């Protein structure tokens with residue numbers, strides 16, 4: 001097992017590709033990783049928190065304001081716990097939050113609070129990806145040392161053909177293993 005006892009925070013954002021997070025969690029757990037999932041309310045429209053809770057064997061963190069756990073805020077707790085912070089799929093919106101240091105919800109707060117390596121796997125419509133705003137944001141994240149897993153080209157869920165598909169779960173796993181495995 002390549003990820004024995006490695007601690008991975010997986011952030012899932014509101015892309016149509018969010019259902020693929022289930023396979024990503026499953027692959028990492030099979031490699032021996034401990035996984036804690038964070039998700040935005042938009043991500044929860046695409047995949048059930050119950051699915052990710054069950055596959056990751058841990059409660060899903062989605063509410064910045066939750067009072068369910070101990071005194072340490074959830075985003076600070078998971079930010080300090082993680083050996084690696086993986087964002088898959090990452091929306092244009094979340095990438096913009098990261099690039100600009102905005103922290104309106106639990107995932108962007110965790111991004112700012114963690115000192116773990118960050119791996120970001122974007123997924124979006126090809127025009128959204130190619131837009132100079134998104135490209136400049138991605139360049140900014142690369143320049144900070146964040147790893148961007150390049151999206152694949154092909155037929156997109158929105159009906160367009162081009163670059164923007166979430167990289168294959170196996171390819172995302174390879175990046176994770178290369179960094180902390």
Ligand SMILES: Cc1cc2nc3c(=O)[nH]c(=O)nc-3n(C[C@H](O)[C@H](O)[C@H](O)COP(=O)(O)O)c2cc1C
Nearest residue numbers: 013014015016017040042043091092093094123124
């Ligand atoms: C059906 C549907 C599919 C979407 N897919 C994507 C996507 O793949 N990538 C993306 O960047 N935004 C996508 N969006 C837009 C995001 O859901 C929207 O920007 C949302 O505010 C993102 O929230 P979050 O980044 O906080 O999760 C989609 C919206 C809808 C309605």
